[in-house]
Amino acid sequence: MTFLIRVALALLPLLLATGGTDAQSWPSKPIRFIVTQAAGGTPDIICRLLGDRLSRALGQQVVVENRPGAGNTIGMQMAARAASDGYTFVFATAAALVTNPYTFKSLPYDPVADFVPVAMVAKGPFIALAHPGVPVKTLGELFAYDKANPGKLAFATDGPRNFSGIVAAWLNKLGGVDILQVPYATMPQGVQDTLAGRLQLTILAVPSAAPHIASGALRPLAVTSLKRLSNYPDVPAIGETFAGVEVIGWFIIAAPAGTPAEIVARMNRELDQILKDPEIAGKLATVGFFTEGADTPEATRAFVKAQYDLWGKVARDIGLQPE
Helix, strand or coil: CHHHHHHHHHHHHHHHHHHHHHHHHCCCCCEEEEECCCCCCHHHHHHHHHHHHHHHHHCCCEEEEECCCCCCHHHHHHHHHCCCCCCEEEEEEHHHHHHHHHHCCCCCCCCCCCEEEEEEEEEECEEEEECCCCCCCCHHHHHHHHHHCCCCCEEEECCCCCHHHHHHHHHHHHHCCCCEEEECCCHHHHHHHHHCCCCCEEEEEHHHHHHHHHHCCCEEEEECCCCCECCECCCCEHHHHCCCCCCCEEEEEEEECCCCHHHHHHHHHHHHHHHCCHHHHHHHHHCCCECCCCCCHHHHHHHHHHHHHHHHHHHHHHCCCCC
């Protein structure tokens, strides 16, 4: 036993030095980015855009691996179980980290304990829209109209447990109204029914809403953010009607818990430079997401915690039960 202790003590400096060298020499092989949604979607497009720039900045290839399915849980579980050696990261959505805990009874990963936030990527507000046949221009007018004309309005949504459905339910709660929600398996059909006037309201991401706003086929009532968007300065923010309210989509980069702090810091710095490049910011804006840089890992963690608490309040307010 004494001999084993002496051997262990003799090897300890070497082991510590090796660990430090690994972090200092990182990366020495390709890096994997797991995307929890299918190829061709917005998360995939953005991750590949960043991955290309990171490959050049780090001198190692960034490989994007799509693991879609089961409401982001397949990809998140894979990332949670990956080695925390700085060679696996996950392109995490708001749904994966802060809404799934309130819509699933159990998850195969822990959104808090299994991951360390690395960097904020971008935020994407949504727009509440009305058919022009509805005589309203703001949320306040919408709520007043519904109270005066109960049963005449309906939202086209992607289902009561998905983003537009949850937002529609919360708007009902905030406005003290009970506007019907009609769920669609595919939102394009819901949009078509709204355009045709069969339904009166819907909630869409900015890129999906843009052509219908430009043509006048749908009227924007509010963006679901604290502040107005620069490209829609005349559309009120929901935060103007309900102080402090912001319900948005977002993406962050996260790593398996235990990933060395030096690697997290390096990845954060590289992403910050990339995201602050006007070319990259412009490309993100074309798909409806807006960035101010990567922020710090600590600030990103605080943001995710605040969003987790917000969605908990939303779930309680609308009576959403996990399934």
